[in-house]
Amino acid sequence: MGDFDKALEEKVKNTEGIIKNFLPKEEGYQKKVLEAMNYSMLAGGKRLRPLIMSESYQMMGGEEMSLVEPFMAAIEMIHTYSLVHDDLPAMDNDDYRRGRETTHKVYGPGMATLAGDGLLNYAFETAMKAFDVAGTDSDKTGRVIRALRILADKAGIYGMVGGQCADIEAEGKKSSTEDEIIYIHEHKTAAMIESSLMIGAVLAGADKNTVDKLEKVGSHVGVAFQIQDDVLDIVGDQEKLGKPIGSDEKNEKTTYVSIHGVDKSREEVKRRSEEAVDLVKEVSDNCDFMVELIEWLISRDR
Amino acid sequence: MGDFDKALEEKVKNTEGIIKNFLPKEEGYQKKVLEAMNYSMLAGGKRLRPLIMSESYQMMGGEEMSLVEPFMAAIEMIHTYSLVHDDLPAMDNDDYRRGRETTHKVYGPGMATLAGDGLLNYAFETAMKAFDVAGTDSDKTGRVIRALRILADKAGIYGMVGGQCADIEAEGKKSSTEDEIIYIHEHKTAAMIESSLMIGAVLAGADKNTVDKLEKVGSHVGVAFQIQDDVLDIVGDQEKLGKPIGSDEKNEKTTYVSIHGVDKSREEVKRRSEEAVDLVKEVSDNCDFMVELIEWLISRDR
Numbered sequence: 001m002g003d004f005d006k007a008l009e010e011k012v013k014n015t016e017g018i019i020k021n022f023l024p025k026e027e028g029y030q031k032k033v034l035e036a037m038n039y040s041m042l043a044g045g046k047r048l049r050p051l052i053m054s055e056s057y058q059m060m061g062g063e064e065m066s067l068v069e070p071f072m073a074a075i076e077m078i079h080t081y082s083l084v085h086d087d088l089p090a091m092d093n094d095d096y097r098r099g100r101e102t103t104h105k106v107y108g109p110g111m112a113t114l115a116g117d118g119l120l121n122y123a124f125e126t127a128m129k130a131f132d133v134a135g136t137d138s139d140k141t142g143r144v145i146r147a148l149r150i151l152a153d154k155a156g157i158y159g160m161v162g163g164q165c166a167d168i169e170a171e172g173k174k175s176s177t178e179d180e181i182i183y184i185h186e187h188k189t190a191a192m193i194e195s196s197l198m199i200g201a202v203l204a205g206a207d208k209n210t211v212d213k214l215e216k217v218g219s220h221v222g223v224a225f226q227i228q229d230d231v232l233d234i235v236g237d238q239e240k241l242g243k244p245i246g247s248d249e250k251n252e253k254t255t256y257v258s259i260h261g262v263d264k265s266r267e268e269v270k271r272r273s274e275e276a277v278d279l280v281k282e283v284s285d286n287c288d289f290m291v292e293l294i295e296w297l298i299s300r301d302r
Numbered sequence: 303m304g305d306f307d308k309a310l311e312e313k314v315k316n317t318e319g320i321i322k323n324f325l326p327k328e329e330g331y332q333k334k335v336l337e338a339m340n341y342s343m344l345a346g347g348k349r350l351r352p353l354i355m356s357e358s359y360q361m362m363g364g365e366e367m368s369l370v371e372p373f374m375a376a377i378e379m380i381h382t383y384s385l386v387h388d389d390l391p392a393m394d395n396d397d398y399r400r401g402r403e404t405t406h407k408v409y410g411p412g413m414a415t416l417a418g419d420g421l422l423n424y425a426f427e428t429a430m431k432a433f434d435v436a437g438t439d440s441d442k443t444g445r446v447i448r449a450l451r452i453l454a455d456k457a458g459i460y461g462m463v464g465g466q467c468a469d470i471e472a473e474g475k476k477s478s479t480e481d482e483i484i485y486i487h488e489h490k491t492a493a494m495i496e497s498s499l500m501i502g503a504v505l506a507g508a509d510k511n512t513v514d515k516l517e518k519v520g521s522h523v524g525v526a527f528q529i530q531d532d533v534l535d536i537v538g539d540q541e542k543l544g545k546p547i548g549s550d551e552k553n554e555k556t557t558y559v560s561i562h563g564v565d566k567s568r569e570e571v572k573r574r575s576e577e578a579v580d581l582v583k584e585v586s587d588n589c590d591f592m593v594e595l596i597e598w599l600i601s602r603d604r
Binding site (some may be wrong): 013019024027028030032033034037081089090091104108109110111112113114116117118121122124125127131138141143148149152153155156157158162163164165166168181183184258 | 326330331332333334335336339356383384390391392393406410411412413414415416418419420422423424427428430433434440443447450452455457458459460463465466467468470471482485488489519
């Protein structure tokens, strides 16, 4: 195991512990929805968004982890609710995720709908606990307000929900334009990575110019990740990916790769990856892990 | 038409206009979800929660309507998302609401799920526009923070979502206890009325003692409203109600009335109604309309 892998494993474990601290206790007449929420939150995964947020906070000089921790838990709750609702029979109708039954398979689609609602709402309740950490410090309170607004903006109709809508609309439609495809990647995937990078920086007191650059980093990383996903769907190793390749072609889905071909798509992934890394280096001298994380995220073969 | 009815009609119309100002423009690749959100928001209704909020704000001396308006729109968005999700095939499976097709009948259950998510998220984005109104005034900013936390708390797993979960759990279960029934009424219905009263007062600068009393008012009004609903289900006039009576008995649902009988239930409605009115009079000398509104809400025969 390389140094990066070891460091990543340690950081994921640490993030997992932080998230668990913010989960609701399973008690009261509403116990069932709390169980369903926690079931979905404890399905595992790399906790990438809260991890990126925490790295961004520390990279920009943030030293008070208790200020960023509520937001780390909140962004994972938002990510999780979107998966729970996405998996519903009314949406993608998936029975399994990461080898475990999806929330609606265990608790029924009504309770899973409610659990998703509960998670989205609780994400805001949780993030607002950062106001207690800020206390009477008006500078810190201002940062928490800016971070909250980014959290809400990037998750909603001008962020992730917007991307999900456009994605549903594009399904089975062979005529998607490149603009539309980039819109979907930027909103469905990149918005939550942008949000993680931006919130970390804002809470650490970064200026607007820095936060704008990190937004651009998140955009590049998210879009490059998705184009790489489409490339792997054509040239990937089915065993490493753990899912069948060629599914986009089968679904007649227009992708960046079906428009531009594999070679030009790989170039685009490389271009975005390099620009993201350059921008990170511009905003911080303390960015070694972040750079490795970005490169690991994008240049995967699985 | 009496003076109260005329005043109510005028205020409802005014509230309607305020809400419309905060709805998203139907444009962009995510246009469909915006259409579905606005379809559900424009289904009519008395706009009771934002109306109560605005009345509470003014009753407590608030004079800057632009500070409370974002919260008025936000609470109606939260109320509306809860109806959209409640009507889904996975939940109550209702095709009609107020004589119009429900959102999922028009836009499909996937898009309706997303529209509900979009509304809940946009409610927070919208409420946070009050920070722009507060500007650099730290006192007003503090009020907006307190109001936001009440909004989130009363809508979530320790408020409305909690009540919805307990209600689903109680369905078809003949053995509900009185505690459980009151829990459901207090959370599913009363929490959003408490929230409206409390947020109005907090934004107007009311002290904690006043806000606590208004929370109690909301609790009494919400619970009394629901017990009255159960009473009408037994003794009501089917034509005035616009729905068949006796449905609770048919559904084998334990209600406050099935435990205590009609007479004791009517007494309880009266007791709670009087206590609510007394509390309102304790916190404000400028409460004539609020008192009439509470009495109108509870002692309805339809």
